[in-house]
Amino acid sequence: MKYQLDKHPIDQVGVEERVARFNSRSIKKQSKVQAIKLAISMLDLTTLEGKDSAGKVRQICAKAVRPWEGMEDVPSVAAVCVYPNHVKTAKRALGDSGVKVASVATAFPSGNSTLKIKLEDTRFAVNEGADEIDMVISRGRFLCGEYDFVFDEIAAVKEACGEAHLKVILETGELDSYQNIRLASDIAMDAGADFIKTSTGKIEPAATLPVTLVMLEAIRDYFYRTGKMIGMKPAGGIRKEKEALQYLVMVKETLGEAWLSPHYFRFGASTLANDLLMQLQKEATGYYQSLDYFSID
Template sequence: MKLKKEKSKLVFPDLSSIPCIDKVGVEERVARFQTRSIKDASKEQALRMVLNMIDLTTLEGKDTPQKVKQMCYKAMHLHDAHPGLPSVAAVCVYPSMVAVAKKEVQDSGVKVASVSTAFPSGQAPLSIKLEDTKFAIDEGADEIDMVISRGKFLSGEYQYVFDEIAAIKEVCGKVRLKVILETGELITLDNVRKASEIAMYAGADFIKTSTGKIQPAATMQVTYTMLCAIKDYYHKTGIMIGMKPAGGISTAKLSIHNLVMVKEVLGSAWLTNEYFRFGASSLANDVLMQVLKTETGIYQSADYFSID
């Protein structure tokens, strides 16, 4: 694998050469993933993978240190009544909560991801976005989830969007950068594809669907479109970009359909939290209930799984 390109070598993508997208065809393809029947051993394996790919998230104005602490505990101890479960991949919080979260997870292996760049709207000057990012990193963030400037994108200022991502990536250095396209505001799959290209060429380590604040969020159609972009980028550059659908994935079933999609579009190499994440707040418990159901054959109740 080649090393990631240096900033000075970042090249704006040739947007005229990217494939256009037929939405109905995408719908049909997605429907096929959903007909995959995942059972028995493959289901058990999938459920554990899903747990291990979750970015457990709280992104609310009313977040408090206490709330974040509780979530961090949950991240490391998903369901202690059932030993042997993996932890989630990361917790995802606002910059102001990074220090709190970092202190909780320490070296458990659970990473701390921080949203930044005036999340969720991104409506702030670049200088403030850079400052926002720097602050999160200084507080100990392992990963940065930035938002693109959708307004600029929709008005066709693609170079601006590109430069902004590149600037944030420069601040990030080795901290992994996830670029949120907020696909619910991009309207068309063609735009989703275009924004994916811009983000990847500008230095994103991950591309991510949504902030979770806008509906629709991580539809399979959108995720599929982004996976196709990642595949083409890998073919051209040899660089593996990660994918993070976020928002709206709250059931084990839907998360497994997403894994099916990753496997069949990108291959098994992407089936690790290094390259695939779920941004979710309530997915973990549904997966946990399915884990127990699969092992015991007994349908579970939410009352027996902690809500943090």
């Protein structure tokens, strides 16, 4: 396929104005409780640090299955996201809880390695038991206009994933323009992504509402064209319940009911979980709990 940058022009002012409209919707009381629970169920609880250890991974797995003991019917999160060498630990810790294990791969976070190593990395994670692979695209090659290279790389990783479900990280903070983000989304979906994801969390800016809107609109166009539903994962920088709910408003008004589900929408975050729990508690009791009551993992 021949990719062209100007195939889908994106108007920056228009995107940002639309986002401002989403932020004025009213979410409170029952509507808020429902949205917070939905957001918890969409979390990819993430630890991606050089100092990660088996103990640390087990801790976040415990949190993933039962985010908080303080309240009834708090759902489990969608997945735990770790480096490939921690997949086995996570898999064991999560057992049959239904919480998935996602693993970053393909020379995360820069993606600056050979395809051979990237595929090895992917196969290793899958063999260790990863249900989902979060790959990074080669941003340098993309910005050089080598779109076919980017496509082929994603397609090869998709093949290496086998049964595992592929999330493609565009690292939007490095892509410079909404138009680039749109094109990268199209390439990723065409090449076999099950999900498209904004960021690694290692680059600022990470996920933003306008970037996510551009990607959701790309998903919508892909759905119109093919009937296939692709998932969306904003990751990095979403720390507050209020922001998370703004993302849900955007999903609701852009892609509707079918995407308001952990199968098609995820939040890549770690500190967001406690804010969601704290707000949930506040809705139930009318008071804010001390942060000391929420586990820091």
